[in-house]
Amino acid sequence: MKTMGSCFGELEGSGSDQYIGIVRSRRRVFGEKMLDLAHIIFGALVVGQFLAERPFSWGLFATGIGALLVFYLVSYYLLGEG
Secondary structure, eight states: OOEEEETTEEEESSTHHHHHHHHHHHHHHHHHHHHHHHHHHHIIIIIHHHHSSSOOOHHHHHHHHHHHHHHHHHHHHHHHOO
16 A cells, blocks of 8 residues: 655555544643643643632633533543544
């Protein structure tokens, strides 16, 4: 079979096989970045409240936890498929 190099590594096959390989690679990278984003949001909205000199906000706390769960679920979906 014909091989083709890309920024995601070597892909074998032709036509749709190459496309599926690229899509899977992009889904994996996007899923990993969603995990990173979840950690950043959690740190900013939840952990940051304990470091700030302002009063604790339950709204920000709930938003941070909710965002963490949503991004974890999206990441789980993206990394679990394929």
